[in-house]
Amino acid sequence: MLKLFEYNWQVRKDWFDWCSTVNEEELLKKRTGGLGYILPTLYHIVAVEYGWICGGIQDKAIEIPPFEEVANLQQIIDFSARCHEELAPFVYEWNDSLEDKIMIDITDEGERVPHKYGEVMRHVIAHEIHHVGQLSVWSREIGLKPVTANLIGRGLFDTVKIHL
DSSP: OHHHHHHHHHHHHHHHHHHTTSOHHHHTSOOSSTTSOHHHHHHHHHHHHHIIIIIIISOOOOOOOOGGGGOSHHHHHHHHHHHHHHHHHHHHTOOGGGTTOEEEEEOTTOOEEEEEHHHHHHHHHHHHHHHHHHHHHHHHHTTOOOOOOOOTTSSTTTTSOOOO
């Protein structure tokens, strides 16, 4: 699971770099599907990861600013870095004993819903991958090459050298 978080973090950084080559008007232009905008989608990816891991599983008091307070690329990059600094230690310390622990999610309607930590962690991974797919579609719609979604070749497994 750690490698998939690291993959998502690399891909997110690549999307931030990609965004730096695109004018802000394109990043905030209304699009079809998903959340409908590039920058708000990146913000949403960060906020959801932070909310589930720090606010949900770790049950910390967290503050997620509204998008309007971090509505440009550099502010979203900074928001992502702050969230990452807080949540990454938990991800790196993950162990099998946490899989079946229960967190309580309070829905918008006030309902208390239990979730296993392992399920939530995997949801966070899948959530980002889902939205990155939407970013890729929008990238092609504006005539730009999207960030590669390839896990292979990212160096995530380079600590082991295989000799054939």
